[in-house]
Amino acid sequence: DGGITQSPKYLFRKEGQNVTLSCEQNLNHDAMYWYRQDPGQGLRLIYYSQIVNDFQKGDIAEGYSVSREKKESFPLTVTSAQKNPTAFYLCASSSIRDGGGRTGELFFGEGSRLTVL
C-alpha cells in the first residue's frame, strides 16, 4: 500500500537530548513537510522540502533540523535548542505537479507524539 510512515509513534526524551523522527513515503511525491500540533491547536509548519537536497524553513523552524538526502525520506531532528518540544508531530507529502490530482492535497502520516520528561 502507498502511504507515509512515521516512526516512532511515541517517543520520550530527556531534557538536553536530541531526537530524530523518521518519515518515509512511497507515493513518489516530490514535496514533504513537517508540522507540529499542540493540544487544541492547528498545525504549524516547521520545515518543508520540494526537492531532494533542498529544504526551507516554515513558520516555527527554530530548534529543529531536517535533511532530504532521498526523495522517500525526510527525517526531523528535535534539538536541545527547542525549548518546548512536547507535541504531536505530523509528516506530510504532496505531488508538486498538478497531474490531475487534488489541488494542493497533503497526505499525512499517523504522527509521532514526543514527550519531554
Next chain:
Amino acid sequence: GESVGLHLPTLSVQEGDNSIINCAYSNSASDYFIWYKQESGKGPQFIIDIRSNMDKRQGQRVTVLLNKTVKHLSLQIAATQPGDSAVYFCAEGTSYGKLTFGQGTILTVHP
C-alpha cells in the same frame, strides 16, 4: 502574516442532523482551500477542496461553500453520523502544497 481561523471551536449535533462548520480566512490571494478531518491520535485526512474560482463544490455527504466577498469558507455535512465526530480543519494555500491551517473545530455527534 496570513491566518485562517474558525468561528466556533466546538459543535455538537444529533445523529442525522446536518452540520455546518465555518472558517474565516484573511489572505485574499489564496488559490485553494481544503477541509481536513482528524480523528484522535491520527493524522488529518482530506475531505474536500475548492479552488478560489469556485463558489461551491459537493462530495459524498459534504459540501464546501466559498464566499470570497467576506472571506468565508464552510463545510456542510449532511445526515451527520457518529463516525463524523472528529476535529475539522480548514486550510488555505497560495503556492502548491504549502498550506496554512486554522485552529480546528471539534465536532461531536450524539446518537
